[in-house]
Structures are given as structure tokens and as C-alpha cells.
Amino acid sequence: MTTSTSDTPRETWADLIRAEAHALGFDLCRFTDIDEAWPAAARLAEFLDAGRHGEMGWMAETRERRAHARAMWTEAKSAVVLGVNYGPAHDPLAVLKQPDRGAISVYAQGDDYHELIKKKLKALARWIQARFGGEVKVFVDTAPLLEKPLAERAGLGWQGRHTNLVSREFGSWLFLGSVLTTLEIAPDAPEPVHCGSCTACLDVCPTNAFPAPFQLDARRCISYLTIELKGAIPAEFRPMLGNRIYGCDDCLAVCPWNKFAAAAREQKLAAREALKAPALAELSRLDDTAFRALFAKSPVKRIGRDRFVRNVLYAIGNSGDPALAPQAERLLGDPSPLVRGAAVWALSRLLQPEAFAALRAAQPETDPDVLAEWNSGLLSFGAFEAV
Known part of the structure; x- marks a missing residue:
């Protein structure tokens, strides 16, 4: 030493x-x-x-x-x-009120x-x-x-x-x-907890990812679901994602202690304008090359194009805007089963039952996971049998 x-x-x-x-x-x-x-x-x-x-x-x-x-x-x-x-420098939750836009966590902008x-x-x-x-x-x-x-x-x-x-x-x-x-440097005192009776961060969580205060179940956390999970996001959580396509800032953004951050803020790690509230329609068109170009030097690049477009399609499904349905329909022929399955789910949320069933009849598919998404969509309408 x-x-x-x-x-x-x-x-x-x-x-x-x-x-x-x-x-x-x-x-x-x-x-x-x-x-x-x-x-x-x-x-x-x-x-x-x-x-x-x-x-x-x-x-x-x-x-x-x-x-x-x-x-x-x-x-x-x-x-x-x-x-x-x-x-x-902006309200990170404001984009949640723009369902045709994607919400990317502040740290990844x-x-x-x-x-x-x-x-x-x-x-x-x-x-x-x-x-x-x-x-x-x-x-x-x-x-x-x-x-x-x-x-x-x-x-x-x-x-x-x-x-x-x-x-x-x-x-x-x-x-x-x-x-x-290996040096012995005089230690500072630890910081005690100053949360008081505040539960704002727990109350705002869309998926109830906190089983108790100071505990997290990552399996329910939107950051985990959109970043770490490699396969399809469980159906029960998809509506709760809203338009969050990479991470989630809700529990961070509502913390009352942030008011001191606003007073002391100096922008050292600036966000890119293109990533503050990107249009879902444009993001859905990204191929691998365009994805890598848009997210060069960004942590988003690590999850890959397919997982990212999966998230975008879930957001499109949550948008409530049938005008975005053609973006999802175009991806029914995507090489990635993960993307195709997410496209099916989005369409099941945006199309009328007859239109969805017609698409299914015209769409060749052999992947079992994607077929399960089609069947789940048909069954959700009630009037159609799974095939």
C-alpha cells in the first residue's frame, strides 16, 4: 500500500x-x-x-x-x-400532458x-x-x-x-x-433523513413500485420496465407507462426539496432540444442507423433500437389518437418480433374492432409471442374469437 x-x-x-x-x-x-x-x-x-x-x-x-x-x-x-x-431548467413532467410526444428521463436527455x-x-x-x-x-x-x-x-x-x-x-x-x-482523510458527518411526513414520491408512482417507504420493487418500476427489461413489458403495466419511453422522473420531480435545486441550478449537463419532447410518430420511424445517430453519446443507445421502438409503440397505444395508428400498422412487418408485438398492442388500443380484425386476417405471422398479442387483442373486443 x-x-x-x-x-x-x-x-x-x-x-x-x-x-x-x-x-x-x-x-x-x-x-x-x-x-x-x-x-x-x-x-x-x-x-x-x-x-x-x-x-x-x-x-x-x-x-x-x-x-x-x-x-x-x-x-x-x-x-x-x-x-x-x-x-x-424545465418542468420534466409537463411532457406527460402531451400524449403525442415521448417522455425521456431527464438524466438521458x-x-x-x-x-x-x-x-x-x-x-x-x-x-x-x-x-x-x-x-x-x-x-x-x-x-x-x-x-x-x-x-x-x-x-x-x-x-x-x-x-x-x-x-x-x-x-x-x-x-x-x-x-x-488508501489515504486516511477526515470524514464528514452523515446526513440524517429530512423527509418528515412527506410521501409525495410514493403517492405519485404510476405503478405502485414502492411496497413500503424506503423500499423499491424494480419489477414494477417504469425505469426498469423501459430500460432493463429485454422482452415485452407485462400487459398490466403498459397503460401505466403513458408516454414514458425511457425511464421515469415522477418520484424525483415531485420532491419538495427540488425547490432548493431551482435556486442553486447551473446548467452543466445540458439537455438536447431534440430529446426533451420528441414526437412519437418520428421516433416510430427510426431504423437502427437512425436510432444510433439520434442517440449518439446518449445512454438511451444502450437499450438498442428494438427495445426503444417497443416503448414508443406502447406510448402510441396510450395516446388515444387514431391518427397515430398508421405508424403502428407500418411496423407490423418489422423484422423484430418484439416490435411487431408492441405494434399489435398499440393497434388494439387505437382501432375499432372491425378494423383490428381485418388487419389480423390480412397479416401473416408465425411468431408465437406476436400471435399471442393478436389473440389477446381480439379477445379484448369480446365479439371476436382468437385465432
């Missing part, structure tokens, strides 16, 4: 690192030791044992590495925990924050090592390190009833990153 080689008094390290972090563009920088076990391990075990992680098998596979902040690096002594404000923050983290880590010695490693969400409880322990904020981090200064809009180091 590399020890400190700095002549700078140890008691000033935190202030100097914090100043450098702010100069690099971080909004918050605090410190915690990571010697002790933390309650997050027990909460994670309960979450996984209940199967609430759904298809996110990587969470179960790495549960031991998430059980303690030092599990990934036993020689680490301290964590530098950092936050970047991404509070939107700009360039991928993982890459943006990682560059800053690496620059800070290099500066720390050059100034004080020691060894360093950087983490930003992609590694099995529980960053929200680490941020709570360092005092950046607290995990609210919606399980997301809430900050006094920036509400629910913080990207997190951390630098683990």
Missing part, C-alpha cells in the same frame, strides 16, 4: 480536495471512512432475496462485492464522494453522464495522488459499489422514501461518483 508523501498538513486535505473538486465542476464533495460495515448490505440482501431486482441478474451475481464499501478494494481507507447537479463524470473523477484522482500520495480508484455507477448509501454516509444527502438520494442543495437531481483511496 502506498502511503502519503505529502508535506501538507493532514487536517487541510479535505478542504484542498474539495476546492479542487469544485474547480473541476463538481457541485458537492464530501468524505467518509469505509472501515465499518453498513446497513446497506442488509437492505440489499432483502431486496435480492425478495426477487425485486427482476432480470438484473448482475446485482445478485455481485452481491458480495456490494456488501461493503471495501469489498472491491480491501486496502481502501477513505472515499471521496462527489455530486454533479443535473436539475432540469443529454450526453451519457458516466463518460462526462468519469473524466472529472480521473482528473481529481490524479490530482489527489500527485498532491498527497496514496493509491486511488474511481467509480461512477457502472461498478458494483453502492454509491447512494456511500453518499448518505458522507453527508451529500439522504436516501428518501423513493430510495434515491435527496440533497439539501440540489433536491433529487444529483449524479454521483466516488474516488476510493
